[in-house]
Amino acid sequence: MERVTATYHIETALPVAKAAATLAGEQSSGTFVAVPGETAELKARFAARVERITELDSVAIPSLPTGRPLAASYRRAEVVVSWSVENFGPNLPTLVSTLQGNLYELAQFSGLKLVDFDVPPGFAAAFRGPAFGIAGCRRLTGVTGRPLIGTIIKPSIGLSPDQTAAMVKELVEAGIDFLKDDELMANPPHSPFDARVDAVMRVINDHAQRTGKKAMYAFNVSDELDAMSRHYDKVVATGGTCAMLSLNSVGLAAAKKICDRGQLAIHGHRNGWGMLNRHPLLGMEFPAYQKLWRLAGVDQLHVNGIANKFWEPDDSVVRSITACLAAEPLGKPLLPVVSSGQWGGQAPETFRRTRTTDLLYMAGGGIQAHPDGPAAGVESLRLWWQAATEGLDYDQSLARYPGLAKSAAKFGGPL
Structure with missing residues (x-):
């Protein structure tokens, strides 16, 4: 299946790879704890993938409150994640829910911004776009x-x-x-x-x-x-x-x-x-x-x-x-x-x-x-x-x- 790819700028007290995995799981097949229905077959078909991580700098003070005790430092990174188009189909509101959804509320992040996203030709073809x-x-x-x-x-x-x-x-x-x-x-x-x-x-x-x-x-x-x-x-x-x-x-x-x-x-x-x-x-x-x-x-x-x-x-x-x-x-x-x-x-x-x-x-x-x-x-x-x-x-x-x-x-x- 074709995939939608999104790039995020994140800040987290966690190891960046762990935070990225949390992001991918929250916005696809996962939740805060493993559930019986999330089989290996289902994950292979529907789970988001972390495609790339580029670590940046670290800061001492979180950019946003997390509701958690202060950590020693907060790491910043660029994270690229992808989803199968099968997760949402030609549905813009659900695409937005996938790209953003609950991400801004996760305590694992003291900063998160959607930088850009790309859609494959097959997905774009479902939309006429600007008429003029x-x-x-x-x-x-x-x-x-x-x-x-x-x-x-x-x-x-x-x-x-x-x-x-x-x-x-x-x-x-x-x-x-x-x-x-x-x-x-x-x-x-x-x-x-x-x-x-x-x-x-x-x-x-x-x-x-x-x-x-x-x-x-x-x-x-x-x-x-x-x-x-x-x-x-x-x-x-x-x-x-x-x-x-x-x-x-x-x-x-x-x-x-x-x-x-x-x-x-x-x-x-x-x-x-x-x-x-x-x-x-x-x-x-x-x-x-x-x-x-x-x-x-x-x-x-x-x-x-x-x-x-x-x-x-x-x-x-x-x-x-x-x-x-x-x-x-x-x-x-x-x-x-x-x-x-x-x-x-x-x-x-x-x-x-x-x-x-x-x-x-x-x-x-x-x-x-x-x-x-x-x-x-x-x-x-x-x-x-x-x-x-x-x-x-x-x-x-x-x-x-x-x-x-x-x-x-x-x-x-x-x-």
């Missing part, structure tokens, strides 16, 4: 040769449908490619979902009829499953092209159910990601995270941004972009969504570090708070990216394009 991906999102927006330029409706909450539509009108007339609801805006009493979709799509459709350019708007359909389906239908009926899901809020199975419909590009917002990743020895790394959502069918996925407003370092952001753009699984890369405190001035460093324009580059305040208004904010981002792809750094961009000085004065200095 990078090429489809470019086709829907008509954007080639540069990043898609996008923004988030701000303030995040409080605007009525008509107020939202008025802001959208100004932005689409400025030539923006992509807009989205904030993750806090879904179907509140002050801005009912259907009314907001009707108001916004009237503006977008009218602009498209007049100019031929149709902006993509990601309406936040996140809700209970039946409500999400109704919201999805509403977006389709009004000519929309995108729906947004708060992935960690709705869950893997619900997201896949929506993605499987295949009529709209799915914008995956990862709000809540910090609780899965921020601790260096707890949770999971982004390469594993994006594979789960890629298999579920998400087309676009947030990756933070260079010099972002959150805790995440630039190296981590670059790794996330690289992970989204990798072909596998399914040979269907995701469109990385660069956001979080972005404005045009980060474009030169973003391009220098990634060498790609296959991005959705989003700025909320970085567009809407431009001194000359949102239209100037959109144009500023385009011009910063033009300078970036010409190979100019921050200072060189300002020297060649003096019009960028206003955004630099408003939003910040050199990175």
Whole structure:
């Protein structure tokens, strides 16, 4: 049988080989004590295998509490474990239960993080994955040769449908490619979902009829499953092209159910990601995270941004972009969504570090708070990216394009 392989970063007071065996047993056929039914034949077919152990350093203090007396030292290691696909079949929730499950609660570990996992072709073939991906999102927006330029409706909450539509009108007339609801805006009493979709799509459709350019708007359909389906239908009926899901809020199975419909590009917002990743020895790394959502069918996925407003370092952001753009699984890369405190001035460093324009580059305040208004904010981002792809750094961009000085004065200095 084909096997799924996962890599973990662990910390333990036990000999590493013993801790790795505990991990493999807990997540397959074993339990805390031998049981009669776990025969040699069953173990040969279903038990997880420890494929490789690479011991790293040791520390004196545990990274996480274990509920046990302190040990003399805690060993760290990279451990690779594999499972037969027969253990779970083409079932993403059970795959997650296998890869993670109770591992974070085991007293044998004072630190454990899922770094990455790989699925065999036969397993991946059971999933369609992204229906649109990078090429489809470019086709829907008509954007080639540069990043898609996008923004988030701000303030995040409080605007009525008509107020939202008025802001959208100004932005689409400025030539923006992509807009989205904030993750806090879904179907509140002050801005009912259907009314907001009707108001916004009237503006977008009218602009498209007049100019031929149709902006993509990601309406936040996140809700209970039946409500999400109704919201999805509403977006389709009004000519929309995108729906947004708060992935960690709705869950893997619900997201896949929506993605499987295949009529709209799915914008995956990862709000809540910090609780899965921020601790260096707890949770999971982004390469594993994006594979789960890629298999579920998400087309676009947030990756933070260079010099972002959150805790995440630039190296981590670059790794996330690289992970989204990798072909596998399914040979269907995701469109990385660069956001979080972005404005045009980060474009030169973003391009220098990634060498790609296959991005959705989003700025909320970085567009809407431009001194000359949102239209100037959109144009500023385009011009910063033009300078970036010409190979100019921050200072060189300002020297060649003096019009960028206003955004630099408003939003910040050199990175």
